[in-house]
Amino acid sequence: MNIKNLSINFIGFSKSNYDNAIFIVDATVFDLYAARLQGCKCVIVQGKERSKSLATVKKIIAELITFKADRKSTLVAVGGGVVTDITGYVASVYMRGITFGFVPTTLLAMVDAAIGGKNGVNFGLHKNFIGTINQPSFINIDMSFLKTLPLQEWKNGFAEIIKHACIKDEKLYNLLKKHDLTYFTNNPQVLLKIIKKNINIKLGVVKKDVLENGERKHLNFGHTLGHAIETVHKISHGKAVAIGMCFAAELSAQIFQFDSPLEVKELIHNYELPTRFNSLNKEKVLNILMMDKKKENELIHFVLLTNIGKAETQLLDKKQIEIALHKF
Numbered sequence: 001m002n003i004k005n006l007s008i009n010f011i012g013f014s015k016s017n018y019d020n021a022i023f024i025v026d027a028t029v030f031d032l033y034a035a036r037l038q039g040c041k042c043v044i045v046q047g048k049e050r051s052k053s054l055a056t057v058k059k060i061i062a063e064l065i066t067f068k069a070d071r072k073s074t075l076v077a078v079g080g081g082v083v084t085d086i087t088g089y090v091a092s093v094y095m096r097g098i099t100f101g102f103v104p105t106t107l108l109a110m111v112d113a114a115i116g117g118k119n120g121v122n123f124g125l126h127k128n129f130i131g132t133i134n135q136p137s138f139i140n141i142d143m144s145f146l147k148t149l150p151l152q153e154w155k156n157g158f159a160e161i162i163k164h165a166c167i168k169d170e171k172l173y174n175l176l177k178k179h180d181l182t183y184f185t186n187n188p189q190v191l192l193k194i195i196k197k198n199i200n201i202k203l204g205v206v207k208k209d210v211l212e213n214g215e216r217k218h219l220n221f222g223h224t225l226g227h228a229i230e231t232v233h234k235i236s237h238g239k240a241v242a243i244g245m246c247f248a249a250e251l252s253a254q255i256f257q258f259d260s261p262l263e264v265k266e267l268i269h270n271y272e273l274p275t276r277f278n279s280l281n282k283e284k285v286l287n288i289l290m291m292d293k294k295k296e297n298e299l300i301h302f303v304l305l306t307n308i309g310k311a312e313t314q315l316l317d318k319k320q321i322e323i324a325l326h327k328f
């Protein structure tokens, strides 16, 4: 599927909208919304990072065969980023590829994970190491799923929203500065606008650079260190990215004379996200970092800020990262 044909809809979830569908559903979402999926073919997946594995892929494929899924079937992910990432991958390889679409149920998946066609699973300590870039046919967003989203998951979603603002949109950054989590959770119309804005930011970048040869790399702001912390310390993606952004903001000040690292940290703190990790295992984190799949001749691509709303990638060697990590 070409990203230009992707259809993004803001519609209430109804099983009658899906023909030949097999739903891959987050276990918590299934428990909370069983009535919406009554009578549907559903494969249940635990919405946990450890589910992003080849073992889960194998289990889903076995269930698809039991359901007699064929090339006319459509896989529909109903869940957060874990479920959308796995579903996109399974659909890309099942019978050499079948149609798929997403119904994201976390804020993070609505504004980021469901968009852009990157999908896949982890392999041992390697995060998102096995996967494809393959676009869904549709993304259907039903904001009513957010009513049951735990507070921590709202915060995680805002980590990616702050990321988009930092790399691409000073106006959004200033809006985030003016308000807080409570304001957005209590104002569904404003929240809807923010979700649409973030989808457009990500889509705008991805459309120009689907395969991540250039500008798409900027979307990894906070993720290079973030992924390593997530893997070593088993904390949520959003929290890890928040810490990663604080580190990248400090590096940006050192390398590009970026003048607002403290302001970025303050914004992250105001959205109740961590700005550091007290017992960071720097050695293990550094080792994982050096296994990053985007490494180039022992150099790591780091996304840094030159200004609020403007990012650049910089190649750094192990020593530079080690020194910065020890200062952090």
Ligand SMILES: NC(=O)c1ccc[n+]([C@@H]2O[C@H](COP(=O)([O-])OP(=O)(O)OC[C@H]3O[C@@H](n4cnc5c(N)ncnc54)[C@H](O)[C@@H]3O)[C@@H](O)[C@H]2O)c1
Residues within 6 Å of the ligand: 026, 027, 028, 029, 032, 046, 047, 048, 049, 052, 079, 080, 081, 082, 083, 085, 105, 106, 107, 108, 109, 112, 113, 114, 115, 116, 117, 118, 119, 128, 145, 146, 147, 148, 149, 150, 153, 156, 237, 238
């Ligand atoms: N493909 C991409 O471009 C991309 C981008 C960003 C993140 N990701 C990936 O996304 C994953 C993180 O996604 P996430 O933050 O959505 O986490 P997640 O999928 O683990 O969901 C977080 C938690 O929320 C629960 N949940 C989901 N919807 C709910 C609802 N409506 N009500 C109540 N509980 C609900 C889940 O059961 C889970 O416990 C990571 O694996 C990350 O690597 C991918």
